[in-house]
Amino acid sequence: MKTRSRWLSPYVVMGAVLAMYGIKVALKLAIGREINSPTITGDGFHNVADLFEALIVLAVVAVSRLPPDERYPFGRKNVESIARACIGAGLLFTALHFAATSVMGLLGYAPGLEAAVREAFPFALPDPLPLRMGEDVVWWVLGVVFGSALLSFVVSAYEIRAGKAGGHPSMVADGQETRSDGMIETAILVGICAEYAFSAAWIEYPLGLGVAYLVARTGRELFSDGLAGLLQRSLGSEVEKAIREECLSTHGVREVEQVKTFRVGSAAVCILKILTDAPAGSHDDIKKALKKRLSARLAEREIDDAEFHLRFSRLPVPAERVAYAAVTDGRAIAVAPEIDGATHFIVCDMKRGEVARWTLEALPDACEGRLLDWLVAKRVGTLYLFGDRPATMLGPVRVAGVPSHCLRTLGLLEPPSIL
Template structure:
């Protein structure tokens, strides 16, 4: 656990420092050469700095053990952090879309090789950050880190569109093709669309977890099969499971033979818990409720 916590912390700090450096680079070059797509991407990165800091704080809180006021732990702090990232992405998408549309109403700005290089550096850097953080995020089942990874992915889209848009603008200037000269702001509009789509997806996922939506059907079926594999379980009355940030809580209600003793019922509960946890390392707690099962009633 300590090793995974260190990995998560290192990944989020790497993301934070990278976002600060990329923000400075993009805004400096974008403002110097009046590149709308690079300025918009730079503002997006500035929002990323705030979002990554929020994810870092939420991850630190989520690792705290359960206490008197939070008996189920602090795992949902990561989900709140992921929600903040989604809001930042939404605002960035609106900003990029608006300014890119406004740029279409103005004479096209001259494209620069330096702007293209800056966008290319951002593309490679962000692609590496996405691959790195999504791997660590999935290994540690960290909602905050996975959200940060998808934020990097949005930047990959932005930088790719910027490279294409700036490249088209340069071709338009070289061959004097007027509509290609607007490649920069058109790319900004495309970027805004993809970032908006990603923000909505992330926001919906965060709301689902906060509203304690059931886990997906495949995982639920897997847990169902595990419980049914316990010989003493004669009936499954209810199974519920919910994500709680980087871990999961499962609630099981089953019927067992009524003639069994309290001790035997306790042992069956332990079997159920162990079977579920052995197959699902992210399950933090299994709540088992035992109901009496009568053989004669089952034949009716």
């Protein structure tokens, strides 16, 4: 059996993430203080928060891996949705802050406009400071920022891959957050390079706005996905339509009465109510085939982990009672072409259009001339006569024609056996 590489174990991956943040924090705080750079020092403190976030993700992963029990029948995977929503909200805040810093940085080139904006919004607006670096440390700064960005992209790719492979959306979300850090670090790097190479530090700010947009988009996705998991939003009409189609393409399934889908952590849960007329002994066969087919269908939509709860019900059995006007000589029976010629009536209990039970009854003497009353008392809805004729109403009873006078053709008798 193929086993997943130990390098994709969530604990190994999160260990690497923690090590990365540890290195980044140490280097950024050291070099930031050395060159008195609020940008790099601030980013270092941001990474301290990331480090704690990674610890929380590690705890979330450990909790989500606990097996389902009586108190938590779907397991505790939804804890990942909480982490996902929180990381999403954090990213939205980061994007907002970064966008505000970039806007204010740009406005710094138009002091009059900047002053007007600060007057209109006298609080909470960031104040980007110019870098204060000497020639002797610039390569160290470039090395740390470039190394950080590179490390962020590499580790985020590793974390996202391992999160997807292990079905841990909180790890995927943390990986996406790390990738956003990498983009921000790249923007800072470009700003530093532009300032030193072309004396054009302003390039950092429009680039920062673009990065802020990307980070915000990731944050919105994560927040929305986390909320979807927490509020058990359906997987969407397209997915549910595909599930219905797959069910109806399986032999034995007559109707899909109910489809309910939602997510618990990374796992999709599908609750289906299937209507069938298949024998009870084959329900397990249909169930097994359905689970396999639905798993394959959902995998096409990148839903690799799905749990199915299938409930089978019989098709509703509309019951009615019909009668055939009949003639009999005591040995043979035939359906009569006219009511007047009938000597007897075959009263049938129908289930789903098939004859479930029938009796041959003579019209009682007391009902002579009062056929309609007798049929109504017998709760007969339709009276059939031999021959094609347009349906008419005899009081509340519908009178219609059948194409045969023979009881076997009409399904009232089994064909003769030749065994």
